[in-house]
Amino acid sequence: MPYLRICICPIMIHVSISVEQAEFLPACSSRNFLICVPSTHAAAVVRDLAMSTNKGGGGGKKEVKKETKLGMAYKKDDNFGEWYSEVVVNSEMIEYYDISGCYILRPWAMEIWELLKEFFDAEIKKLKLKPYYFPLFVTENVLQKEKDHIEGFAPEVAWVTKSGKSDLEAPIAIRPTSETVMYPYFSKWIRSHRDLPLKCNQWCNVVRWEFSNPTPFIRSREFLWQEGHTVFATKEEADEEVLQILELYRRIYEEFLAVPVSKGRKSEMEKFAGGLYTTSVEAFIPNTGRGIQGATSHCLGQNFAKMFDITFENEKGERSMVWQNSWAYTTRSIGVMVMTHGDDKGLVLPPKVAPIQVIVIPVPFKDADTTGIKGACESAVYTLNQAGIRADLDARENYSPGWKYSQWEMKGVPLRIEIGPKDLANKQVRIVRRDNGTKVDIPSTDLVEQVRVLLDGFQANLLETAKAKRDACIVIISTWDEFIAALNDKKLILAPWCDEEEVEKDVKARTKGELGAAKTLCTPFDQPDLPSGTVCFASGKPAQKWSFWGRSY
Amino acid sequence: MPYLRICICPIMIHVSISVEQAEFLPACSSRNFLICVPSTHAAAVVRDLAMSTNKGGGGGKKEVKKETKLGMAYKKDDNFGEWYSEVVVNSEMIEYYDISGCYILRPWAMEIWELLKEFFDAEIKKLKLKPYYFPLFVTENVLQKEKDHIEGFAPEVAWVTKSGKSDLEAPIAIRPTSETVMYPYFSKWIRSHRDLPLKCNQWCNVVRWEFSNPTPFIRSREFLWQEGHTVFATKEEADEEVLQILELYRRIYEEFLAVPVSKGRKSEMEKFAGGLYTTSVEAFIPNTGRGIQGATSHCLGQNFAKMFDITFENEKGERSMVWQNSWAYTTRSIGVMVMTHGDDKGLVLPPKVAPIQVIVIPVPFKDADTTGIKGACESAVYTLNQAGIRADLDARENYSPGWKYSQWEMKGVPLRIEIGPKDLANKQVRIVRRDNGTKVDIPSTDLVEQVRVLLDGFQANLLETAKAKRDACIVIISTWDEFIAALNDKKLILAPWCDEEEVEKDVKARTKGELGAAKTLCTPFDQPDLPSGTVCFASGKPAQKWSFWGRSY
Secondary structure (H helix, E strand, C coil): CCCEEEEECCCEEEEEECHHHHHHCCCCCCCCCEEEEEHHHHHHHHHHHHHHHHHHCCCCHHHHHHHHHHCCCCCCCCCHHHHHHHHHHHCCCEEECCCCCCEEECHHHHHHHHHHHHHHHHHHHHCCCEECECCCEEEHHHHCCCHHHHHHHHHHCEEEEEECCEEEEEEEEECCCCHHHHHHHHHHHCCEHHHCCEEEEEEEEEECCCCCCCECCCECCEEEEEEEEEEECCHHHHHHHHHHHHHHHHHHHHHHCCCCCEEEECCCCCCCCCCCEEEEEEEEECCCCEEEEEEEEEEEECHHHHHHCCEEECCCCCEEECEEEEEEEECHHHHHHHHHHCECCECCCCHHHCCCCEEEEECCCCCCCHHHHHHHHHHHHHHHHHCCCCEEECCCCCCCHHHHHHHHHHCCCCEEEEECHHHHHCCEEEEEECCCCCEEEEEHHHHHHHHHHHHHHHHHHHHHHHHHHHHHHEEECCCHHHHHHHHHCCCEEEEEECCCHHHHHHHHHHCCCCCCCCEEEEEECCCCCCCCCCECCCCCCECCEEEEEEEEC | CCCEEEEECCCEEEEEECHHHHHHCCCCCCCCCEEEEEHHHHHHHHHHHHHHHHHHCCCCHHHHHHHHHHCCCCCCCCCHHHHHHHHHHHCCCEEECCCCCCEEECHHHHHHHHHHHHHHHHHHHHCCCEECECCCEEEHHHHCCCHHHHHHHHHHCEEEEEECCEEEEEEEEECCCCHHHHHHHHHHHCCEHHHCCEEEEEEEEEECCCCCCCECCCECCEEEEEEEEEEECCHHHHHHHHHHHHHHHHHHHHHHCCCCCEEEECCCCCCCCCCCEEEEEEEEECCCCEEEEEEEEEEEECHHHHHHCCEEECCCCCEEECEEEEEEEECHHHHHHHHHHCECCECCCCHHHCCCCEEEEECCCCCCCHHHHHHHHHHHHHHHHHCCCCEEECCCCCCCHHHHHHHHHHCCCCEEEEECHHHHHCCEEEEEECCCCCEEEEEHHHHHHHHHHHHHHHHHHHHHHHHHHHHHHEEECCCHHHHHHHHHCCCEEEEEECCCHHHHHHHHHHCCCCCCCCEEEEEECCCCCCCCCCECCCCCCECCEEEEEEEEC
16 A cells, blocks of 8 residues: 655654655655655655655556656756755755754765865865864853954854753853854964964864754755964965965865856955955856855954954064964855756766766676676776776665666766676676766776776866856846846846945845845956946946856855 | 963963063973963962072073973872873863863874874774764754663753854753764664665764863863764674774774773673663773773664664564664873873873874084084985875974973974984984983984884884883782772772672772772773682672773773
């Protein structure tokens, strides 16, 4: 008997389906008879589940195979939000947790995070950054020392007020970021110009108890990040490092995640609370027409130095105030990658961050030399691993090759190698690309070389395709009407702007609505010509610069 | 004018001294004019500071040199507690934080943590452990599901009750450990025998809001650890893994930290709350006569599986309950190493975990070929680095060689290379060992080879010395009187025991006192003969086993 059992709790709806029917479900693996969906998606999921169950009711093997090709219940272009939730869960990156806004990061996400960390940590160690670990907790007193800073974070701070059954003497905050945790000690450690520069980095969790729209990776109440905090004797050194780090962030997005980003500077309204200026790499999600901040590198100037009394004796024996930076990128980066490359079959992973770059699947037809095929598969995996390529074998006997194809497509593995009787006879393997589905037969002797070429091409193709899609969304406008039209059209708007805070506030107010207001995303470093006489699209005053505008995550 | 300025806050006493007097302070570096000491040590520190300041009042260069050789204000054998606090702070591993029980881990500690992590993470990945990240938070409801477990942790749980200015609907706990965070999801993910084994590991912070005696590394309210959580179909697999992991923990202590440990099993009283049995590696601190749990590998049996409904369909189609393990080691391991090897000059680091294994110091006498000496130093560092040895150059010009010797001794760097005019002329370097102070002149051509030999010898010597000291503390007893005598004598007591919980409770009650009660440390796997007729030292009943007893951290 097919059945659906639905349990509803305040946060999640648990849907159990009968074992017999499991295979008929879109995107349902044997591990996942019980699936969780956000309450907001419940109606749609239940509808789809019911449909699938009915459809599969009298089905046999043949229909199962067809169904598994579907993979996903939602299409990226039809219902982006549901598609995203589905892809992060079904690819086994994310499991929803029973506290809203918190998510479990599963190996398929964590292995990507580790690969990014490996790159970034080695790069910052070349820049002489040192590893630190500062406490999770900060006292109210210290947290509130920099007024603008705490104003920016106060509404999102989680407070510990009890231990065991006792009340604490005073509430203690969980770090939303660590400026106020660290800087009292910077003040203590820095006495002379010889103590500079001071360069700290830590990999840790932070907590921001936001109430708006939690989304896996993109907006969560706890997330993982690195935070760099550096102290210099001069503004020039600080300025230089801001851009060095920003370039590393660009490389994370473009070289590793294959996500095109714009480097630029944030407006006064959008800069880091308490800082001097903020630079960022900004990505764009064409499906929703929203910009998304990829990572930020802030020059804090001397504001915090003043509040926390961080001074040093310079070479002439005079007291000077230090210059500071802070910069961070987070697990959000993984979400931006999923949104950018994923398709209706699931995730698409850039080879550089794919935990498995090549999945090898034996295709043993009836009466074929099963042992020979398995041996060839094992040998292919071994050869690729020896060459430093992350390859794995899917030798499970309780799944058909077709089912495995779907599952690894769902998980976004860049290349699939199929080895069947014909391949064995011809001493070749068939390679199928996840991004465009093209198939090619390769002599086994050329395996490593050809796989390398394909992986490189795959990586480059992902970035190019994403860049073309992003660029196609960029619209240069010059009037308010054009601005509104482009905004409604989900474009990434490049507009001449007078650079006045009041005008940005005004644009926000005038575009307020269900989808959220428009704001500046950044002023890109790469500026088009600004002929004299160009006026601001919003105020009519003389334009100072071109800035990206739009809605954002 | 020499002066001391003392500011007292509830947690710390800040002592500022004048710049002119800084050099006369024991263990005072130029970065550290303002030093923090725990309130409990205040009187002694102030006394010493005052003495040093008076002594140095009219001093010149010569006396400065003498003073810096002192390095530490406390001696390990005279006042172990103060010595320990001083060594972790002055070596720049730890900075005291303004929340009691929380500490800042500085690079000199974090780099050791990273080296340990590199080893351990690679080893568990060979065992097919996968990286996960589960949330920091857990609901009250879930936390309380396993009764024994929560009883063990409840008094130490920190609760978040507010975000911003709003009260949360229900308090949320910060993980003291993640069994209850993870296992509801294990229940969901595991359906069939094909989903087993499930092997999760995460590197993260945990919080246990303890009120007894916070001590850097050893007992802190937040600490870093890895926690492995694994699920098997059979008890045999679980039992096997418990010991595989325990062996990795032994290697961390003995091969890396050069700390001798005993592998064994915990008594029923001392096992993990809610688990089936606990194994551990136990170290011993001769100076305090206290045992210290180094790391634990627990078999949880089926207790949690029952509470969280973690079952699977076995090959015969029957529902079975899983078997689980959990295991962890923490930043405490660094503290055990400091306590074991440190001496009156400061830290002593085993080469395998020393962030710098060799410090190279130019010794330019008057009229010497300074450029030549500096070049030889740079070349030595380059040659060693190329050979994979962590060497660094201390070329600071504002410190004398003698001052540098003291500082790097304080930081525990295993080998010091000195290059002066004579060495330059003879194409040799002088190498000084941190552990025993022996000096040897080595031809520059043999540098890498000889340094390797010395580092290996250093590592082996540290373990041997520590083992000899530990072994000298082991006393085999057979009666209550012998037990009490050995306990008062700070020994590590090996005693025949009836293995009854009531008897351990009774021993605890009878030895209660200022220094804490005695308890079992572990029953070592390596058991001496137990002749029939041997009786329990405490109850007089037939003895079942030899167990280690003593006071512990």
